[in-house]
Amino acid sequence: MKILLVNPPFDYYSRHLLIKEPLSLGYLAAYLRKFGYSVSILDGVAGETTPVGKKWHYGLRNSDISVKIKEFKPDIVGITCSFSLRFDATLNIAKLVKSIDKNIITVVGGTHPTIFPEETTKYKEVDYVIIGEGEESFLQLVKKIESGKNSSRIIVDGCAYKKNGGICLNNKTSFIKNLDTLPFPARDLIPMEFYMNRGTILYGLGKRRAACILTSRSCPGKCTFCSMYLTQGSVFRSRSALSVYEEMEELVKKYHAEEIFILDDNFTFDKGRVITLCKLILRKKLKFRWNTPNGVRADRLDAELLTMMKRAGCVNICIGIEAGNHEIRNEVIKKGLSEEKIYKTLKICSKVGLPVVGFFILGIPGETEETFKDTLKMVKNLPLSMIATSFYTPLPGTQLYNECIQNGYINQNYWKKLNRLNIPIVETPEFNQQTLRRWEKKIYFEFAKSHFWPLVSSAVTLQNEFLKVGLIKRFLTEKFGIHI
Numbered sequence: 226m227k228i229l230l231v232n233p234p235f236d237y238y239s240r241h242l243l244i245k246e247p248l249s250l251g252y253l254a255a256y257l258r259k260f261g262y263s264v265s266i267l268d269g270v271a272g273e274t275t276p277v278g279k280k281w282h283y284g285l286r287n288s289d290i291s292v293k294i295k296e297f298k299p300d301i302v303g304i305t306c307s308f309s310l311r312f313d314a315t316l317n318i319a320k321l322v323k324s325i326d327k328n329i330i331t332v333v334g335g336t337h338p339t340i341f342p343e344e345t346t347k348y349k350e351v352d353y354v355i356i357g358e359g360e361e362s363f364l365q366l367v368k369k370i371e372s373g374k375n376s377s378r379i380i381v382d383g384c385a386y387k388k389n390g391g392i393c394l395n396n397k398t399s400f401i402k403n404l405d406t407l408p409f410p411a412r413d414l415i416p417m418e419f420y421m422n423r424g425t426i427l428y429g430l431g432k433r434r435a436a437c438i439l440t441s442r443s444c445p446g447k448c449t450f451c452s453m454y455l456t457q458g459s460v461f462r463s464r465s466a467l468s469v470y471e472e473m474e475e476l477v478k479k480y481h482a483e484e485i486f487i488l489d490d491n492f493t494f495d496k497g498r499v500i501t502l503c504k505l506i507l508r509k510k511l512k513f514r515w516n517t518p519n520g521v522r523a524d525r526l527d528a529e530l531l532t533m534m535k536r537a538g539c540v541n542i543c544i545g546i547e548a549g550n551h552e553i554r555n556e557v558i559k560k561g562l563s564e565e566k567i568y569k570t571l572k573i574c575s576k577v578g579l580p581v582v583g584f585f586i587l588g589i590p591g592e593t594e595e596t597f598k599d600t601l602k603m604v605k606n607l608p609l610s611m612i613a614t615s616f617y618t619p620l621p622g623t624q625l626y627n628e629c630i631q632n633g634y635i636n637q638n639y640w641k642k643l644n645r646l647n648i649p650i651v652e653t654p655e656f657n658q659q660t661l662r663r664w665e666k667k668i669y670f671e672f673a674k675s676h677f678w679p680l681v682s683s684a685v686t687l688q689n690e691f692l693k694v695g696l697i698k699r700f701l702t703e704k705f706g707i708h709i
Contacts, residue, residue, distance in 0.1 A: 226371055227263045229299035230254055233306075234269035234284030235314035236277060238645055243427065244270055244283065245437050245486070246420040249335070249359065250305055251410025256360040259408055262367065266414040267293050269318070287321055294325055301367065303355075306335035309621075309640045312345075319350035330370060334359045339456045340622045342385040343392045356383035357397035357456050358442070360407065400458045404442065405468045409475065417480055427518040428582050428611070429541055433483035436476045440469045440502075444491040446522075448547075449559050449628075450586065452620040453490050461494055466501035473506070477513050485515040492517050493525045500530060503537035514538050520545040520584055523570040524562055531577045541580040541610065544570070548589060549600030557591045557625075564603075571607045580610035587664050588617040590629060593655045597664055604668055605675035610683065612672050614665055616649045 232247040247268060254264045272284040294302070302322045306315035319331045334355035338345040342354045355362050362383040369381055383397035401407065421434045441463035444453060476482040493499050505511075520543040534542075546567055548554040555561060574581045585600060604612060619626040619635055629635045634651050643650075649658035656664075673680065 227299045228257055228301045229297050230266045230303045231318050232268045232270050233304060233314040233318045235311045236280040236282050238280055240274050240281040243425050246415050248410050248437060248439055251412055251415055253359050253363055254411040254414050255408040260364060265297055268416055271416040271419040291321060299329060301330045301332060303332045306333060306337045309337045312337050316348060323350050336456050342394060346385045346387060346392050354385040358400050361401060404462055404464045409472050427486050428516055428543055430484045430514060430516050434481055435484040436480060436482040437486045437488050438472060439488050440464050441489045449624040452623050455622045463495055463498055466498050466505060469502050470505040474511055477511055483513055485513055487515055487517050488519050490519055493521045496530050500533050503533040506537040514540045516540055517542045524566050526570050528573050531573055531579055535577055535579050543582040543584060545584045547586050549603035550596035553589050553591055553596050557589055575608040582611045582613055583609045585612060585614050586617050587614055588649060588651050588661045590634060590653055601671050604672050614668060615647050616661055617651055
């Protein structure tokens with residue numbers, strides 16, 4: 226049985242969108258190959274970025290994809306959909322597949338189908354939906370399809386499909402406990418040169434040959450704005466330090482990576498594991514630079530860990546602070562992070578000499594002009610090398626999303642009209658979209674003013690990875706529409 230996994234090309238309003246290699250498809254392909262299946266990855270994003278009207282098209286055209294599908298002649302096509310913004314692109318591939326051969330089985334997975342499995346399955350071009358973590362569920366589904374008449378004996382955990390005019394839904398109940406049993410992503414099936422030389426900059430890194438890695442899945446925290454646990458489960462699972470090191474070694478020695486993005490949602494949750502990993506890197510003298518662009522928690526860091534991370538090649542870290550106000554951060558978001566711990570950790574980072582990007586969310590329901598002042602105060606007083614703000618986006622399935630619907634702040638189907646990332650969405654009696662835009666400008670202005678001399682000094686001495694001319698120009702264009 227031949228299986229083709231597709232990363233769909235898509236349209237977007239900016240040509241500067243950050244894109245990374247599809248590790249999820251790499252893991253899926255490697256797992257299926259482990260059990261003897263013929264698998265290929267068609268990365269539709271790995272192509273030119275070209276203007277189409279007011280948008281930009283990322284990747285291959287339908288005609289190119291059609292040719293590749295016909296050449297491979299798959300029995301099953303799996304299509305990933307990580308973002309709701311790309312759901313139309315996912316459906317486009319499913320329709321294209323069925324137009325080529327209606328007997329090809331289409332399977333859709335990713336964050337959006339996981340949260341909306343029944344709605345996704347209703348589309349006639351979609352035969353199956355994989356819910357949540359995909360490796361084992363997809364394998365079970367392939368075996369079910371192979372068994373033909375005996376398929377009723379096989380129950381696929383985490384799967385939705387059509388039956389007798391309705392939708393059968395098997396919710397996800399089990400997750401892979403030992404991640405070391407998974408083979409490394411099948412990067413030989415991914416156009417790695419396209420991604421490694423693309424120049425995708427994530428918080429200072431990316432100018433050199435860069436690659437991504439995942440060392441753990443999920444996070445024990447349940448911040449009310451975050452949907453991660455809906456796809457990965459609520460239990461933190463990590464690979465061993467040795468497994469992670471061996472993959473890093475492969476990236477450096479086989480793919481000649483000079484920089485690595487660790488994309489975990491909670492990389493430093495297990496301090497001992499990270500220290501062991503850093504010791505392996507140092508003992509083996511593996512040379513590369515790395516950072517944590519998805520963020521780490523301030524309460525999972527200390528001097529010993531930060532010192533070891535820097536020695537092992539970490540050049541900066543991102544910390545999710547989210548809000549300066551205690552009630553917003555801990556009562557609304559339920560971050561469980563004290564102001565004292567934030568200041569203590571940032572002081573240690575400064576002493577160790579490890580630059581920090583502070584993540585802040587604007588427009589959390591409950592915010593007011595007064596609570597925003599607390600965030601401004603924190604931004605001005607913390608020894609940050611840079612800040613990164615985002616407007617709160619209600620993610621379907623999360624607690625805060627449901628509260629926004631109950632309070633009438635959003636329509637439950639608002640995401641269907643969403644066509645851009647990081648734009649003001651929620652309006653409450655305390656703020657509107659214009660307020661949020663004003664807050665955004667204010668927070669960056671106050672950060673620059675309060676950190677002016679440290680920023681100038683670090684820029685002159687080339688010690689601040691975030692103050693490169695190209696990055697500043699792109700930041701001004703993307704955030705505020707200023708072209709220089």
